[in-house]
Amino acid sequence: MSDLQGLRAWITGASSGIGEATAKLLAEQGAEVIVSARRKERLSELAKQIGESKVVVKPVNVTDRAAMEALGSELESLGGIDILVNNAGIMPLAPMLEGRVDEWEQMIDVNLKGLLYAIRAVLPGMASRKRGHILNLGSVAGRVTFPGSAVYCGTKFGVRAISDALRKEALHYGVRVTDIEPGAVATELHESIGHQGSREAVTGEGGFYAPGADILQPQDIAQAILYAVSQPKRVAVNEVLVRPFIQEM
Numbered sequence: 001m002s003d004l005q006g007l008r009a010w011i012t013g014a015s016s017g018i019g020e021a022t023a024k025l026l027a028e029q030g031a032e033v034i035v036s037a038r039r040k041e042r043l044s045e046l047a048k049q050i051g052e053s054k055v056v057v058k059p060v061n062v063t064d065r066a067a068m069e070a071l072g073s074e075l076e077s078l079g080g081i082d083i084l085v086n087n088a089g090i091m092p093l094a095p096m097l098e099g100r101v102d103e104w105e106q107m108i109d110v111n112l113k114g115l116l117y118a119i120r121a122v123l124p125g126m127a128s129r130k131r132g133h134i135l136n137l138g139s140v141a142g143r144v145t146f147p148g149s150a151v152y153c154g155t156k157f158g159v160r161a162i163s164d165a166l167r168k169e170a171l172h173y174g175v176r177v178t179d180i181e182p183g184a185v186a187t188e189l190h191e192s193i194g195h196q197g198s199r200e201a202v203t204g205e206g207g208f209y210a211p212g213a214d215i216l217q218p219q220d221i222a223q224a225i226l227y228a229v230s231q232p233k234r235v236a237v238n239e240v241l242v243r244p245f246i247q248e249m
């Protein structure tokens, strides 16, 4: 414990999966954690598990630009954020021919616009203090494409581009940027798939998320995030790609 003592970390999408595991691990390592998502009960339960004194629960919908701006100001008044884990995301997969335009927009709103609103909320404060670390949750799907994943991949390729361009700017004012790129992780993410065929393809036999598939656990990605934030000042971990051993693509 305690490399992260005195640091304040904001984790979006902390009500389940990778965000929840990361909040627990960073708190265990001594950070104060701010946890956000829409499901307040899940955040309150998480706060109980971590220990209320080390957690601040701040429910927010990352697509609500005004609410994200207001939360950014509030977090700044608490003393500012040292580590942003920009994690909230959805993955309603479907073939493009299905034309599920509402889902395309939701993915763009959460995975890209929500991620940008969170960056906007912390970046000026980090720049003024000349320190801070932004970790964006990209994906293997930000490097390779899969049929049925065109828009999801589009958002994650976007996360990779945003992370790399921001890195080139932010090194001039002391802020680190990391794109965390998991392969398949056992979380609730596939529950956002409304298209039955796509859901069956990933949760049925041979699918990434089939019952019993030996894929990553959320703690595996939390460990990658801890690795990135625990490096000495001279080291910048800019991309971390972690696949389950059995995942080919």
Ligand SMILES: NC(=O)c1ccc[n+]([C@@H]2O[C@H](COP(=O)([O-])OP(=O)(O)OC[C@H]3O[C@@H](n4cnc5c(N)ncnc54)[C@H](OP(=O)(O)O)[C@@H]3O)[C@@H](O)[C@H]2O)c1
Pocket (backbone or CB within 6 Å): 012, 013, 014, 015, 016, 017, 018, 019, 036, 037, 038, 039, 040, 042, 060, 061, 062, 063, 087, 088, 089, 090, 091, 110, 137, 138, 139, 140, 181, 182, 183, 184, 185, 186, 187, 188, 189, 190
């Ligand atoms: N699981 C994988 O295989 C995998 C692989 C590569 C990358 N990723 C990425 O990892 C990140 C975390 O996903 P996960 O796998 O941990 O899935 P998860 O368990 O479904 O977690 C997603 C989190 O995002 C939050 N969220 C969704 N929409 C939101 C909104 N509008 N406003 C605020 N929070 C919102 C959810 O909370 P609420 O519903 O309570 O709002 C939840 O806490 C995502 O960016 C995902 O794309 C996952």
